[in-house]
Amino acid sequence: MSVRPPLVRYAVSPANARGRLHPEPEAATRSPWQRDRDRIIHCSAFRKLQYKTQVFVNHEGDFYRTRLTHSIEVAQIARSVARALGLDEDLTEALALAHDLGHPPFGHAGEEALNLAMKPFGGFDHNAQSLRIVTLLESRYAAWDGLNLTWETLEGLVKHNGPLRNPAPYIADYNDRYKLDLNTQPSAEAQVAAIADDVAYHSHDLDDGLRARLFAPEDLKHLPVVGDALAAARLSSLDVPPPRLRHETIRRVINAMVSDLLAETTKRLNKLDPATPDAIRRSRHRVVAFTAGMAEANQAIKDFLFARMYRHWRVNRMSAKARRLTEEIYRLLHADPSLLPDDWRARAGEAGTQRAATIVGDYVAGMTDRYAMDEHRRLTDISLNG
Template sequence: MPGVSPLARYAVSPATARGRLHPEPEAETRSPWQRDRDRIIHSSAFRKLQYKTQVFVNHEGDFYRTRLTHSIEVAQIARSVARALGLDEDLTEALALAHDLGHPPFGHAGEEALNQAMKPFGGFDHNAQSLRVVTLLESRYAGWDGLNLTWETLEGLVKHNGPLPKPPAYIADYDERYPLDLDTHAGAEAQVAAMSDDIAYHSHDLDDGLRAQLFRVDDLHHLPIVGEALAAAQKSSLDVPPPRLRHEMLRRVINALVTDLIAETRRCLASLDPDSPDAIRRSKQRVVAFSPAMADANQAIKDFLFARMYRHWRVNRMTNKARRLTEGVFRILHDNPTLLPDDWRPRAGAGGMQRSAVTVCDYVAGMTDRFAMDEHRRLTDISVQG
């Protein structure tokens, strides 16, 4: 099959794996990273992603992306890139599927609200929250909290954007217990998952923005990569209807980004000539990257989406409402932890203290958009039974 490579020397392998915090017998039919992937898919946090926002709040339309559909799209791109580079596809997929587990409801609006509310207690960081989810908050096993994922998956989860010289508090505390080499890069599989996240974001936000009529196809002609893809799509059929034109354009955008990512990464790998996963981690620079020209084009797409979509007045209105709602739910529960459900109340301890704030933050961060809206009504509307 075109593009398929044997497993490279710098890919993770069971022979170089560092195991799990809580040792377990290996499975007879699955690799360690297949087991990690399966545990992530079966987690309650992963299920909740279907009702967590990307840009549009869940009730605004069934065809807009959610955190779940985004994660699936990231995983598809990441597996394709990993296969072409001779990396372990299962670890790459596990990281792609897990990367958003720590996001609260309402996307960046919810994250900003929780960060502001948690400032006296260390702030809120969705990467640290993802680690909390898979090492503490998922309660599925008799012998430990969390999912007991492999070292390689945990490392990739916290370092997919690079080394962490000043890690958030929970990551720093966990690193004391189970060192994740925070001063190095993550392995190549994690880097592929991170870059695939960027590619998926651009393609589906352009798609959703066009669907929502926040901008028009004619507004895209000037954008690098996107403009060329649009021109090629229009040339392929002069009378193609708008929905098909959109998809014809976006598949070309994804292909251009993926093709460049693979070519530039191969160039970086040839220069570094790594003989192990640790050689990737010790590299001074990321090895999975776009070419300089494509990186510039990628930034131009980001700038366009920021100005024309993420700061559109319709999105701003919903963002403002979502931020206020999240802040309100946090404040009410933190001021009076006796309002928490039975299974959360004992964790909070006395109101107003660090333990209470962290417990309420965990509770709110785990909500879906729909549950957060319902919980706000239960807490504020006297006509709604609690």
């Protein structure tokens, strides 16, 4: 039986928590961050991640990652790292599970299209949309909008990639009401969730790319870390069948990355010697990080995936269709909000306004791939009923 280690002094804990915007009695059976995690898992935006694109559109295959499976895999890696470092696992897990809530349908293609369409009205930012979801759009409680998450979860959600010098408008507006210390580093738990995202999408996109035959194992031999993992996987058995070779390679890649970040992070923490979570926040540099060599290897993997997967002609075709479809839905609804369902139409107001732009953006961003395709047909195919 695995016993949870005691928290280090610079871990976030209930003793140094800053509470919630709307005060609530503490739960008898859960910590504040277990409660946040549970609220995230139960919210509708989290469920919809099951049908939102990671790289491949959902209907292209049952085995490819979706935003939901990716988020679960990030949470698994993040929780393991947090435990090894003596940090709060529950806050780390909550942040990992919530980090992609704001993504629109069709992955980065959908986000690019929505950002371009909304450019005259401030653009679209999935990080700001995640904050809108958990503080405004989820309507589950009688006394307030959103999920009323703790300060630590909200801070980690908006700052997981580092201090925000020029925050998106909604983040800036929310910060005016509830200060999230945007100019400081995030907590160590938030930093772990962010770097676990890198580990997960690099290794698992390699897995999905091999599964889709966008490239072959032989194409990976030159990649740092991956090439060594592939060679070690081949040595693990005299005759490793291709599916097992893929899995043996990827788990070695993950292990190498996690081992590197644990060693480098421990080194940085020992040098900084932080006494509190705020000492982590005041640090000039991130404390959870790869070594320079592993950071270079990760960039090489990213460059390979960009060239051989994200810009593969098969992915390009689907991305082009997804961008066009997303832009057309937004343009049609923004020009005529009367086409929106009743509850959305009442909030959108007049066509072409900032209010309409924001509400239509919320509506489109909340769509799954499948719903977006169906909605596009309903809006453009005259033979279909609305």
